[in-house]
Amino acid sequence: SSELTQDPAVSVALGQTVSITCQGDSLRSYYASWYQQKSGQAPVLVIFGKNNRPSGIPDRFSGSSSGNTASLTITGAQAEDEADYYCYSRDSSGNHWVFGGGTKLTVL
């Protein structure tokens, strides 16, 4: 399968924990990376590999994977975390890549 499936929208109360999931057969073989995109801006890498954060990304962002599902968890969500989040990985062939459809995170 070449698809990565995300919930279109998720909400979280300020300061609470939220997980955004990404499902796809290829995730049994490949890690997902995760991107945050705020309105009108370019995407920003927040998680890559098993659970790695680029420099400058707060440690409230973490990643995990189990079976065909990758997850991005925000522990103690802040107002500035409100954004669209995309997962990205290879497809099962290994030489095509695909983004998930994106999840719009609302912080209440």
Place this chain on the structure above:
Amino acid sequence: EVQLVESGGGLVQPGGSLRLSCAASGFTFSNYWMSWVRQAPGKGLEWVANINQDGSEKYFVDSVKGRFTISRDNAKNSMYLQMHSLRAEDMAVYYCARGVDSKDYWGQGTLVTVSS
């Protein structure tokens, strides 16, 4: 400081051609895979193409195969996307990004509008 700057976007008629450029600075360009990613208005991100460090490996999303080519000039720290036979569905902001399995730096994008 790593910088990626796209250029070359604009208005083109259906069936037309356009060449996008990505100028890189602040890192050793020849050491990295590079990518193009696009985003249609109001839509999600779509991977378009990847190119390896010396240009010997190139991969494309199926919807652009045979119409788009990707290339790079390591001496000029630049990457290119040549687009032919453009369709309405190719209209998008095109981003240049560094990396293959994860993209750690992105440009601000260049808008390609396909319309008669």
